[in-house]
Amino acid sequence: MSTILSVQGLSVQFGALKAVNDVSFEARQGDITAVIGPNGAGKSSLFNLISGAIRPTSGTVRFDGSDVTGRAPHQLLGSGLSRSFQITNLFFDLTVHENLRLAAQFLERGRGLLRPVKRSAAALQRVEELLDQFDLGAKADELAGYLSHGEQRRLEIAVSLASRPRMLLLDEPTQGMSHSDTHDTEALIRGLSRDHGLSILLVEHDVELVMNLSDHVVVMHQGQKLAEGSPAEVRSNAAVQAAYFGEKT
Known part of the structure; x- marks a missing residue:
């Protein structure tokens, strides 16, 4: 399969601190x-450098063959790169439908800004698709703030997909979830990749979930790439065992 995201020599320095130091992967x-x-x-x-939240000191980010280094998040969204956030980022005083509709308004590309919302056909069609795909139809008219934590995280992923991106960046999507919600989210992410062909870059603290879910794993340590490879290769890597899993070989 072809490379969709290429990170080469990416670094960022805050004063004397090198938070990310010469990281490369595809x-x-x-x-x-x-x-x-x-x-x-x-x-x-590293995640914030790729998603445009902060600008790199050096290095490049290429998405689908184009140099997108340092582009703002809204510009990356226009290129087909979307992200979720570690802390739930929703409009809690708006309904599930309204949260999705605001995100899907991107599909209108600025057309019809002064016309009634009900005439935003592309956005409204996308909302209905997402309500069905994420099993949120019964919650469509409920305020986002009243959803359970697992439902809010699921809604946030749906919001991130409203613009029909080609790649989704997920920042710790299972943080704070119960075991049951984590299992459901794992199945959801796997389905987005296998059934819908979506490319996914995942930052996650749950090692077992990562090993079960991922095709390729990049291990960071002290701002640098320590190792990368398949889940089996990473799990058996002596340096990873020592630095990450606390094991000695």
């Missing part, structure tokens, strides 16, 4: 690529 189209590492390894900084 993500293949249709695959689930995961970034793991202990606390302070630089995972979130």
